[in-house]
Amino acid sequence: FSPFSSKSNSKTLHPYPPSPKLRLPFVGDLHLLKLPLHNSLIRLSKQYGPLYSLYFGSMPTIVASTPELFKLFLQTHEASSFNTRFQTSAIKRLTYDNSVTMVPFGPYWKFIRKVIMNDLLNATTVSKLRPLRSQEIRKVLKVLALNSDTQQPLNVTEEPLKWTNGTISMMMLGESEEIRNIAREVVKIFGEYSLTDFIWPLKKLKVGNYEKRIEELFNRFDPVIEKVIKKRQEIRQKRKEKNGELEKGEESVVFLDTLLDFAEDPTMEIKITKEQIKGLVVDFFSAGTDSTAVATEWALAELINNPHVLKKAQEELNEVVGKDRLADELDVPNLPYIRAIVKETFRLHPPLPVVKRKCVQECVVDNYTIPQGALILFNVWSVGRDPKYWNNPSEFRPERFLENVEGEQGIDVKGQHFQLLPFGSGRRMCPGVSLATSGISTLLATLIQCFELNPVVQQGNVLKGDDAKVSMEESPGLSVQRAHNLMCVPVARAGSPVKLLSS
Numbered sequence: 001f002s003p004f005s006s007k008s009n010s011k012t013l014h015p016y017p018p019s020p021k022l023r024l025p026f027v028g029d030l031h032l033l034k035l036p037l038h039n040s041l042i043r044l045s046k047q048y049g050p051l052y053s054l055y056f057g058s059m060p061t062i063v064a065s066t067p068e069l070f071k072l073f074l075q076t077h078e079a080s081s082f083n084t085r086f087q088t089s090a091i092k093r094l095t096y097d098n099s100v101t102m103v104p105f106g107p108y109w110k111f112i113r114k115v116i117m118n119d120l121l122n123a124t125t126v127s128k129l130r131p132l133r134s135q136e137i138r139k140v141l142k143v144l145a146l147n148s149d150t151q152q153p154l155n156v157t158e159e160p161l162k163w164t165n166g167t168i169s170m171m172m173l174g175e176s177e178e179i180r181n182i183a184r185e186v187v188k189i190f191g192e193y194s195l196t197d198f199i200w201p202l203k204k205l206k207v208g209n210y211e212k213r214i215e216e217l218f219n220r221f222d223p224v225i226e227k228v229i230k231k232r233q234e235i236r237q238k239r240k241e242k243n244g245e246l247e248k249g250e251e252s253v254v255f256l257d258t259l260l261d262f263a264e265d266p267t268m269e270i271k272i273t274k275e276q277i278k279g280l281v282v283d284f285f286s287a288g289t290d291s292t293a294v295a296t297e298w299a300l301a302e303l304i305n306n307p308h309v310l311k312k313a314q315e316e317l318n319e320v321v322g323k324d325r326l327a328d329e330l331d332v333p334n335l336p337y338i339r340a341i342v343k344e345t346f347r348l349h350p351p352l353p354v355v356k357r358k359c360v361q362e363c364v365v366d367n368y369t370i371p372q373g374a375l376i377l378f379n380v381w382s383v384g385r386d387p388k389y390w391n392n393p394s395e396f397r398p399e400r401f402l403e404n405v406e407g408e409q410g411i412d413v414k415g416q417h418f419q420l421l422p423f424g425s426g427r428r429m430c431p432g433v434s435l436a437t438s439g440i441s442t443l444l445a446t447l448i449q450c451f452e453l454n455p456v457v458q459q460g461n462v463l464k465g466d467d468a469k470v471s472m473e474e475s476p477g478l479s480v481q482r483a484h485n486l487m488c489v490p491v492a493r494a495g496s497p498v499k500l501l502s503s
């Protein structure tokens with residue numbers, strides 16, 4: 001069993017990063033790891049330093065745990081060596097082998113990334129679809145209002161998930177009914193499968209019948225997305241007959257319209273196929289729904305546990321928006337404290353705690369050889385809580401991003417500040433960063449305006465005042481979700497715009 005068996009020219013000059021001595025056949029170093037993964041990686045970095053190597057089964061794996069290293073991998077050497085990810089077979093099948101998140105750095109990725117940035121998630125298109133997003137936010141508020149009326153406990157964990165699913169669905173396809181449930185199943189199996197895929201030998205054994213389940217899900221998903229596309233084509237046909245006029249009730253052109261236009265356009269540099277369109281639909285669901293929902297739930301939990309932060313947020317909203325209307329996406333630029341709450345949530349609870357890339361060409365980083373084919377893990381979670389980079393890192397203190405005292409002011413999540421990388425960095429950084437951050441800020445702003453959330457413990461008791469604290473335990477999955485459902489009784493705030501929801 002030879003460690004890092006790639007034929008290296010530079011390894012004589014530059015060793016591989018340090019690694020545990022005892023490596024087991026087949027499992028490699030997997031016996032040293034437990035979920036949540038980021039915690040095990042922190043433990044090992046105390047022993048082997050900020051850059052070390054492991055074997056995940058037979059896959060060489062490099063772990064980086066400082067902002068300086070993140071910069072070397074994702075800025076200095078990204079273009080030559082670290083511009084790709086690993087493809088899992090669930091993602092391969094369910095994205096019709098066309099996942100933008102997983103395809104290698106090549107002509108198709110460049111083309112589809114340009115479509116995403118210039119035609120789908122560009123400011124003008126996203127802004128035109130604002131009414132669709134507002135509608136989805138109102139749906140969440142209405143559920144809370146109903147429970148506030150009846151004083152029944154609500155599983156708040158479910159609401160952000162329904163919201164992100166509905167929002168992505170509406171923006172992408174112009175409808176959400178057909179696809180809603182099946183899209184959630186697809187996102188779920190991606191999460192599950194990546195776990196098995198990670199534990200490399202299990203993949204070979206096809207543990208848990210995954211391949212069969214993926215095929216079964218594919219066979220149910222495909223007719224649904226086909227039907228949605230067909231329906232859209234009919235709408236477009238009618239629109240053409242009316243010289244481009246939108247149907248009554250149609251807010252705007254949705255992403256699927258743009259993609260179908262491109263499919264028919266003979267002048268496009270690459271002719272986008274129906275399979276590629278379907279792949280992109282799945283990509284947006286899988287990349288954009290759970291991550292955004294999980295971050296929103298963490299923010300709500302932090303607000304419950306930090307009433308002084310909630311109070312300041314309420315004051316900001318009173319001052320900027322007032323009580324006579326609901327906050328809107330357009331208010332977000334004027335709500336610095338709410339935006340700081342969102343950043344602080346991403347610092348402590350990045351939904352993807354360990355960002356992954358693949359080394360496509362051997363490279364020397366920080367005087368160590370990184371072999372071709374290695375999986376690279378960036379422990380974003382640990383850097384967000386490292387006292388070397390943050391003052392009082394375990395405190396939830398949004399003010400750190402606003403006050404000019406600690407060198408933390410102005411740090412943002414857009415991939416330029418390597419101590420805060422919830423959306424990654426570089427060429428393959430998340431293209432949904434603005435959509436996600438502004439969406440979370442808007443939903444939080446409206447929820448804070450309208451409701452107080454009183455947590456409910458298992459026995460059904462409602463907690464109030466100083467006792468109103470919720471557990472911040474993390475679930476042992478690959479994405480960092482809260483371990484327990486957030487059960488709360490929402491209470492409508494006196495004089496708040498909650499009254500407008502019935503209109």
Ligand code: HEM
Binds near residue numbers: 428
């Ligand atoms: C809180 C919400 C979100 C988080 C935390 C998040 C995080 C990430 C991260 C860490 C990456 C990998 C970046 C890297 O390798 O440097 C990524 C990639 C990606 N994300 Fe997001 N994301 C979120 C929301 C969204 C949304 C709303 C969309 C789309 C509507 C989206 C679409 C994508 C896509 C397409 C990629 C792959 C980009 C590529 O490979 O070129 N994400 N995201």
